[in-house]
Ligand SMILES: Nc1ncnc2c1ncn2[C@@H]1O[C@H](COP(=O)(O)OP(=O)(O)OP(=O)(O)O)[C@@H](O)[C@H]1O
């Protein structure tokens with residue numbers, strides 16, 4: 001009934017001919033193709049690094065490090081060019097700090113509630129609903145910050161300008177809040193129950209158990225959630241471009257207009273900037289700075305996540 | 314917070330109740346903001362939403378402008394992005410789950426994917442601009458945009474596909490190998506059929522993220538004022554978020570209304586693609602043995 | 603060394619998971635067309651040993667193997683041996699019944715042939731009937747071949763898995779605690795089945811149930827800490843164990 005393959009391991013393999021294999025060339029070819037798909041991710045990383053490095057090096061042949069790091073003015077598109085990165089960095093940090101100060105308390109509270117108080121049904125409903133927030137396109141948030149939130153803020157605080165750091169910062173905070181709640185909830189959930197029971201056994205109340213035992217035990221997971229959210233806030237582009245303005249002010253006043261690194265990249269590339277010009281290269285230099293900052297944050301996140309998994313939490 | 318030792322428990326009970334209220338506020342505040350956002354956009358935009366707006370072309374006068382080229386551009390982009398990212402993403406996921414094992418290379422790729430998922434989209438735009446638009450010579454075409462977006466969503470396609478592959482019980486793989494299947498025969502005939510609904514749902518949801526991406530498309534040079542729909546992969550293009558961004562940047566109030574109406578279309582498009590993904594999953598699950 | 607009375611010769615079989623050595627050098631000759639039972643306490647390496655025979659052991663990333671296993675005359679670890687072809691001759695039935703959930707009963711039986719592209723359409727019906735018949739399942743499912751395999755009872759599913767293994771026409775059938783997930787009636791049916799199958803197949807069955815070993819097997823091997831302590835005719839091993847450790851185990855002093 002069955003052919004020779006079933007009755008011999010070596011099939012027709014004689015001494016002179018190599019034995020044909022079931023797992024022959026086709027199998028190897030497929031495995032190689034699949035490997036190539038996976039390797040594309042490495043190529044992408046190399047591509048990002050190469051592009052940023054190449055243009056940034058060209059940038060620094062024309063602009064010195066001290067012009068970049070020791071100047072407080074950023075006017076690369078004007079006749080009187082200044083290349084001090086700090087106004088862009090301060091704009092980015094300002095909006096990110098506002099975002100985190102909204103997202104962290106909200107996200108952590110939500111995470112504690114979901115992990116320590118809510119039943120499985122509430123959790124199953126609330127978690128994905130919160131995650132909807134992270135799925136809304138950022139351009140929509142940008143519109144909302146500019147058209148809805150900024151006028152409200154102005155009604156309460158007349159000094160708030162039409163473009164300001166506060167409004168996009170707050171909206172960004174709402175956007176990254178589910179990221180913090182989701183990851184923190186995972187971390188809190190993974191804290192072994194014995195720890196809680198141990199604390200109850202000592203007569204601790206539920207709240208002090210949560211804040212003195214559970215949250216500290218989940219610390220690295222919670223911090224990872226925050227670093228991930230910070231990285232998202234630093235790299236966020238459209239909200240701050242639309243509602244934050246395009247004025248590279250070296251300021252930490254949230255009521256005024258700022259320009260983030262991402263917003264600068266957009267404002268240059270909206271026009272048609274020819275390759276090889278200094279304007280073209282600035283966006284890559286700023287991009288490198290942005291990449292370094294987000295990469296550092298992501299690196300810390302990965303480290304923390306791995307160390308918390310290593311502890312079996 | 315109540316005192317740790319408190320037999321009557323009144324203070325800690327009160328504290329706990331207050332904390333509860335705080336927690337609910339923390340959850341309800343963002344959610345109500347989401348509702349306000351949708352309502353606000355709908356109210357602002359509803360006046361402009363009609364067939365003329367959908368089928369219209371850009372115009373200098375707000376009340377005559379429409380989104381047809383942008384809408385078609387978005388469909389082109391999403392379609393091409395899916396065609397590129399879904400097969401490659403599934404391939405990469407299959408490699409990592411079924412072949413990679415604990416090898417160093419697989420571990421490195423995994424770490425790399427986790428890092429790529431955190432790279433800001435505007436940086437993918439820089440890559441697309443320099444590599445696809447200039448070096449590869451694609452110009453500011455739909456294809457260049459789709460390639461950029463494909464790289465952007467690839468990590469999440471891989472991550473979600475891997476999750477779907479992991480739901481296939483290990484025992485079934487062993488059973489197939491025990492019957493004398495080669496690894497690929499096992500994957501093709503046992504693993505993929507079982508995991509496909511999950512893979513496809515995850516992949517479509519991942520690719521749908523490309524719909525809202527704005528920054529990378531601005532960088533690769535999506536054009537704003539365009540009076541034709543894409544005719545091929547090498548065509549110039551615009552997209553819904555680009556058009557919305559353009560209108561938001563205009564000072565006149567009429568264009569703000571257009572932007573709101575555009576956002577409604579964008580959100581509806583996003584919603585319907587997600588709906589398709591979910592229906593697809595349910596359909597497969599019902600047929601599943 | 604190889605003789606016609608024995609189907610499999612294991613020589614100095616050693617196996618590792620990472621740095622942990624599981625098998626300490628097992629020598630064992632498994633008789634042809636008989637049922638050989640392997641007993642021993644949990645974790646002693648029974649599963650590992652039979653998984654070495656059809657080279658499923660090496661599928662685990664950290665696994666390592668040393669030694670020699672001859673199937674008939676041939677070393678299955680020889681450099682020119684394709685494990686895929688080997689597994690078509692040495693079938694395996696697992697602890698938990700695992701029919702393919704996306705396939706019907708009929709397709710489950712034909713799975714091994716179909717997936718490897720060796721099915722002749724004209725023979726399909728005959729193979730389904732013969733395999734299910736050998737697995738004593740034909741009567742129960744012949745009217746519902748198109749239904750999903752997952753809809754059967756646990757015992758029926760396990761017999762379906764046996765039919766699935768038989769359909770690729772193996773010479774050896776390795777069974778790793780095939781009844782441990784089944785109730786006594788389903789277990790009895792599989793035990794009956796084994797005595798029929800032994801005429802045409804060499805069967806190695808791992809079991810935790812010593813009564814089962816005495817009921818179904820011709821020879822029994824007792825493993826402890828990765829070593830083969832005792833191997834002999836089932837009747838004499840259980841009535842007059844030669845090694846005190848075997849005696850302790852079968853009288854329930856440990857394990
Ligand atoms: N995939 C694996 N990775 C690492 N160690 C393993 C793996 N599988 C089994 N082991 C270890 O190898 C040893 C022997 O396992 P094996 O499954 O062969 O035992 P067994 O005799 O079949 O036990 P049981 O009766 O419980 O099935 C055990 O200590 C087990 O922990």
Ligand SMILES: [Mg+2]
Pocket residue numbers: 648649650778
């Ligand atoms: Mg076992």
